[in-house]
Amino acid sequence: MTPELEFQVPIDDVPERVTLFADVILPLPLPKLYTYRIPYEMNDEVLVGARVLVQFGSKRVLSCVVARIHEQPPAEYQAKYLLEVIDEKPVVTEPQLKLFMWMADYYLCTLGEVINAALPSALKLSSESKIQLHPNFREETNEWPLSGHEMAILYGLKQKPHLTFTEVGHLLQLTSFHKIIKSLLLKEIIIIFEEIAEKYAPKVVKKIRLSPAFTTDEATLEELFNQLAAKPKQLDVLLKYIQLVPLLQDLSLNEAGLEKNLITSNPHLSLSAINTLIKNGVLEQFDTVVSRFPMLERGPYVMPELSTAQAAARDSVLEYFGEKDTVLLHGITGSGKTEIYIDLIQKAVEAGGQVLYLLPEIALTAQIVTRLKRVFGDRLGVYHSKFSDNERVEVWNGILSGRFQVVIGVRSSVFLPFHGLSLIIVDEEHEPSYKQHEPAPRYNAREVALIMAQYHGAKTLLGSATPSIESYYHSLSGRWGLVTLSERFGEATLPQIELVDVRQEGLKKNMLSHFSQKLVHAIEDTLHKKEQVILFQNRRGYAPFIDCNECAWIPKCRNCAVSLSYHKFSNELRCHYCGYTERKPNDCPACGSTMLKTVGFGTEKIEDELKLLLPQARIQRMDLDTTKKKNSHQQIIEDFENLRTDVLVGTQMVTKGLDFEHVSLVGILSADSIIHFPDFRAHERAFQLFVQVSGRAGRKGKAGKVLIQTANPNQPIFQKVMENDYMGLYEQEIAERQKFRYPPFVRIIQLTIKHPEARPAENAAIALAKALTDRLGPKSVLGPEAPHIFKIRNQFLQEIHIKLDRDSGNLKLIKQQIQEAVFQLVQNKEFKNTRVVIDVDPA
Numbered sequence: 001m002t003p004e005l006e007f008q009v010p011i012d013d014v015p016e017r018v019t020l021f022a023d024v025i026l027p028l029p030l031p032k033l034y035t036y037r038i039p040y041e042m043n044d045e046v047l048v049g050a051r052v053l054v055q056f057g058s059k060r061v062l063s064c065v066v067a068r069i070h071e072q073p074p075a076e077y078q079a080k081y082l083l084e085v086i087d088e089k090p091v092v093t094e095p096q097l098k099l100f101m102w103m104a105d106y107y108l109c110t111l112g113e114v115i116n117a118a119l120p121s122a123l124k125l126s127s128e129s130k131i132q133l134h135p136n137f138r139e140e141t142n143e144w145p146l147s148g149h150e151m152a153i154l155y156g157l158k159q160k161p162h163l164t165f166t167e168v169g170h171l172l173q174l175t176s177f178h179k180i181i182k183s184l185l186l187k188e189i190i191i192i193f194e195e196i197a198e199k200y201a202p203k204v205v206k207k208i209r210l211s212p213a214f215t216t217d218e219a220t221l222e223e224l225f226n227q228l229a230a231k232p233k234q235l236d237v238l239l240k241y242i243q244l245v246p247l248l249q250d251l252s253l254n255e256a257g258l259e260k261n262l263i264t265s266n267p268h269l270s271l272s273a274i275n276t277l278i279k280n281g282v283l284e285q286f287d288t289v290v291s292r293f294p295m296l297e298r299g300p301y302v303m304p305e306l307s308t309a310q311a312a313a314r315d316s317v318l319e320y321f322g323e324k325d326t327v328l329l330h331g332i333t334g335s336g337k338t339e340i341y342i343d344l345i346q347k348a349v350e351a352g353g354q355v356l357y358l359l360p361e362i363a364l365t366a367q368i369v370t371r372l373k374r375v376f377g378d379r380l381g382v383y384h385s386k387f388s389d390n391e392r393v394e395v396w397n398g399i400l401s402g403r404f405q406v407v408i409g410v411r412s413s414v415f416l417p418f419h420g421l422s423l424i425i426v427d428e429e430h431e432p433s434y435k436q437h438e439p440a441p442r443y444n445a446r447e448v449a450l451i452m453a454q455y456h457g458a459k460t461l462l463g464s465a466t467p468s469i470e471s472y473y474h475s476l477s478g479r480w481g482l483v484t485l486s487e488r489f490g491e492a493t494l495p496q497i498e499l500v501d502v503r504q505e506g507l508k509k510n511m512l513s514h515f516s517q518k519l520v521h522a523i524e525d526t527l528h529k530k531e532q533v534i535l536f537q538n539r540r541g542y543a544p545f546i547d548c549n550e551c552a553w554i555p556k557c558r559n560c561a562v563s564l565s566y567h568k569f570s571n572e573l574r575c576h577y578c579g580y581t582e583r584k585p586n587d588c589p590a591c592g593s594t595m596l597k598t599v600g601f602g603t604e605k606i607e608d609e610l611k612l613l614l615p616q617a618r619i620q621r622m623d624l625d626t627t628k629k630k631n632s633h634q635q636i637i638e639d640f641e642n643l644r645t646d647v648l649v650g651t652q653m654v655t656k657g658l659d660f661e662h663v664s665l666v667g668i669l670s671a672d673s674i675i676h677f678p679d680f681r682a683h684e685r686a687f688q689l690f691v692q693v694s695g696r697a698g699r700k701g702k703a704g705k706v707l708i709q710t711a712n713p714n715q716p717i718f719q720k721v722m723e724n725d726y727m728g729l730y731e732q733e734i735a736e737r738q739k740f741r742y743p744p745f746v747r748i749i750q751l752t753i754k755h756p757e758a759r760p761a762e763n764a765a766i767a768l769a770k771a772l773t774d775r776l777g778p779k780s781v782l783g784p785e786a787p788h789i790f791k792i793r794n795q796f797l798q799e800i801h802i803k804l805d806r807d808s809g810n811l812k813l814i815k816q817q818i819q820e821a822v823f824q825l826v827q828n829k830e831f832k833n834t835r836v837v838i839d840v841d842p843a
C-alpha cells in the first residue's frame with residue numbers, strides 16, 4: 001500500500017486495534033491452558049495449531065502449541081506477551097487438537113502430557129534450545145550495526161560454539177531477550193535451535209551431472225567424447241554416466257543427475273578419473289535433499305481378486321458403513337482379512353481420503369508394509385517406535401503436506417496430523433498392546449481411534465479372529481456392524497490341535513527336559529518335509545529364576561518385589577520390571593553351596609535345548625532381547641519367510657498376524673502359566689493367544705498341526721480353543737462379566753498409590769479410598785489392596801479400583817471428583833511423597 005492510499009482511508013474505517021490472546025499447550029503437566037498476549041504486529045502470524053515461543057516462569061523459554069485465539073484476557077493473572085512465532089503454518093491440525101483435548105479429559109491427564117507424547121521430540125523446543133553463529137557470518141565483512149547486547153552474544157559465541165537460551169539469559173543478565181535474538185537472526189549472524197538442526201537434519205546426498213555447457217545439444221556432447229578419446233578411464237566414467245542417465249534420449253535428464261556413489265562405488269571405474277572430470281569442470285558435483293522414504297517404483301502389481309466370501313464380507317462392511325460408523329470384522333485366522341482391508345483402503349484413497357491402518361506391534365508391520373507398499377507405493381507412510389526422530393518428523397510433515405495418504409503404524413500413530421481421514425482400520429483389535437501403560441496419557445489406541453473417526457467423519461473397521469469381549473458385545477447390541485468370515489482363504493483349513501499332558505508324559509519318562517517326545521518327533525517330521533515350525537513360550541530369558549538347592553535362596557531384585565530372571569547368554573540375572581542386572585553368582589551367597597539351579601524356562605532355554613536335541617535345525621529366536629536393534633524384527637521375519645531358518649522360537653511376538661506360507665507346526669511349550677494369570681481377562685486372553693498362535697499353522701493349503709503342552713488338559717478353555725469356539729467363550733465370559741460387574745458392563749478406573757515406604761503407601765491408600773467412597777459411594781470403590789507385585793522401582797504400591805456403571809450419569813463430574821480427591825491427598829502434608837497414577841480403562 002502506498003502512503004497516499006493509506007492517507008485516503010476515511011478515519012472511521014481504520015480497523016480497531018484488537019488485542020488478541022492465545023491459549024497455549026505447554027509441554028508440561030499443567031492442569032490448565034496458559035494464556036499469552038499476542039503482540040499486535042503478530043496478530044496475523046499466530047495461528048491455531050502452530051508453535052510459538054513463550055516465557056514460562058522467570059527462567060524457562062518453551063515452545064508450545066496454540067490451542068485457541070480469542071480476545072478474553074485471563075482473569076487471574078496479567079498475560080505476558082508471547083515471544084516468537086515458530087511456524088508459518090500449523091503443525092497440529094484442528095481435528096488433532098480436538099482429539100488431544102478429548103484424550104486429556106477422558107484419560108484424566110493434562111494436555112501437556114498428551115502433546116508431549118504426540119509431538120516427535122524434534123518438534124519440541126525448550127530453554128535448552130541453542131544458538132550458534134551463522135555458518136556464512138564473517139565478522140570482518142559485517143556491515144550491520146550491532147547493539148551492546150548483540151555484541152555480548154557475539155562475544156559469547158566466540159568463546160563457545162553454542163549457547164543455550166538459559167546461558168544467553170545469564171550472559172545478558174536479562175530474562176527477556178528475544179528481540180535481540182530475533183534481530184541477530186534477521187541479520188543472519190546466528191542460527192537458532194541448533195538442537196533442531198541436529199535433531200531434524202534433512203538427508204542430503206551428493207550427486208554429479210555433466211556441466212550444462214556440454215548438454216546444450218547432441219553435437220556438443222559428441223564433441224566432448226571426441227576430446228576425451230585419448231583418456232579411456234575418463235571416457236569410461238562418462239559412458240557409465242550416460243548409460244545410467246540416458247541423455248541421448250533426453251538431454252533434460254541431466255539436470256537431476258546421478259547419485260555420486262553409484263559411480264564412485266563402481267570397482268571398474270577409476271576414482272581419480274572421476275575427480276579429474278570434476279576438477280576440469282566436465283562433471284559438476286551438487287548436493288540435494290532427499291526423503292528418508294525414497295519414492296518407490298510401484299511396478300505392475302496385480303491386486304489379488306477377492307474370493308466370493310471375501311467380496312461378500314467387504315460388501316457387507318460397506319453396506320454397514322452406510323448407516324453405522326463402526327464395523328467389527330470377525331474373520332478366523334487366515335481368512336484373508338488383510339486383503340479386504342487393502343481393498344477398502346484403495347477405495348478410500350481413490351475417493352481422496354486419508355487412511356490410518358493401526359497394528360498392535362512393529363513385529364507385524366514388516367510383513368504388511370511390504371504388502372501395502374506394492375499397492376500404495378510412495379503414498380504409504382510408516383510410523384513406529386523404532387523410528388528415529390528424523391524419520392518421525394518426515395512422516396509427520398508428509399501427512400501434513402498430503403504426501404502420505406495411507407499411514408500404517410502402531411498405537412502412537414493416533415497422534416499424527418491427519419486432516420481428512422476417511423477410514424481407520426484397527427487390525428487385531430483385541431490386542432492388549434493398543435493400551436499405553438506408562439507414561440500418561442494411558443490411552444487405548446482402539447478407543448482413541450473411534451473418537452478420532454468421529455472428529456474426521458471417518459469410518460472405523462475393527463478386525464480380529466478373536467475379538468475382545470467388549471467389541472463383540474457392542475456389535476451384538478447393534479451399536480456397531482458385525483461381519484463374519486468363517487472360512488480360511490483358498491484351500492487352507494484350520495489346523496488340527498492336540499493337547500500333550502506333560503504330567504503323564506513325565507511319569508512315562510517321555511519328557512526331554514521341557515519337550516515332550518511327541519513335540520520333538522513332530523518337529524523332526526516337519527523339518528523332514530522341508531516345512532517350518534513356530535514354538536511359543538510366554539517368557540523371555542533362560543529361566544524365570546534360579547534357586548539354591550540347599551537353602552532355597554532365590555535372588556530378588558533390589559528395587560522390585562520380584563525374583564530376577566536368568567539370562568544365560570549374558571550370564572546375568574535381570575529384573576524384567578526395572579532393568580536392574582547383576583552377574584549370576586557361582587555359589588549361593590547365603591549358604592555358599594554351589595548347587596544353584598534354574599527353575600522354569602524362557603525362550604532362551606528353549607532355543608538352547610532345541611539346538612542340543614536337533615543340531616541340524618536352523619533356529620532363530622524372536623523376543624524383546626533379540627529385537628532391540630532397529631531392523632532386527634524385519635531381519636528375523638525375512639529369514640524365516642525365505643526359508644533361511646527352520647524353527648522360530650518366541651514370545652507373544654510370534655503369535656500375532658504373521659503370515660508364513662510354510663509353517664505347518666506350532667508348539668505351545670507351556671500353556672498353564674498363561675491361563676493362571678490373575679485377571680478378569682485371563683480366559684479371554686488365553687483363548688486369544690492360543691487361537692492366534694495356532695492360526696499361524698497351515699495357512700497356505702498345507703495341513704497344519706498344533707501341539708499344546710499342559711499339565712491340566714481338562715481345563716474347559718482347551719476344548720473351546722480346539723473347536724475354535726469363540727461364541728462359547730463369549731457367552732461364558734459375558735455372563736461372568738455381568739454377574740461380577742466387569743467391562744463392558746462397568747467402567748473401571750484404577751488408582752495406583754506409590755510411596756517409597758510400605759506403611760505410608762498403605763495409609764495414603766486408605767485415606768484416598770475413604771475420600772473416594774465419601775464422594776462416589778461404597779458400591780463404586782474397591783480396595784485398597786497391595787497388588788501381587790507390591791513394589792516396583794523402589795515404590796511400594798497400593799491399588800484402588802473404581803467401578804462405574806455404564807449409565808452412572810455424569811461421567812465428567814465423577815472424574816472431576818476423582819481428580820479432586822487425588823489432588824487433596826497429594827497436597828496433604830501428611831502424605832508427602834505420595835504419587836497417584838490414574839488409569840482409565842486399565843488393561
Ligand SMILES: Nc1ncnc2c1ncn2[C@@H]1O[C@H](COP(=O)(O)OP(=O)(O)OP(=O)(O)O)[C@@H](O)[C@H]1O
Nearest residue numbers: 304305306307333334335336337338339489657659
Ligand atoms: N483374495 C486373495 N487372493 C490371493 N491370496 C489371498 C487372498 N486373500 C488372502 N490371501 C492369502 O491368504 C493368506 C491369509 O490372508 P491374511 O493374512 O489376510 O489373513 P488374516 O485374515 O489377516 O489372518 P490373521 O487373522 O491370522 O492375521 C495370505 O497369505 C494372503 O496373501
Ligand SMILES: [Zn+2]
Nearest residue numbers: 557560575578
Ligand atoms: Zn527391579
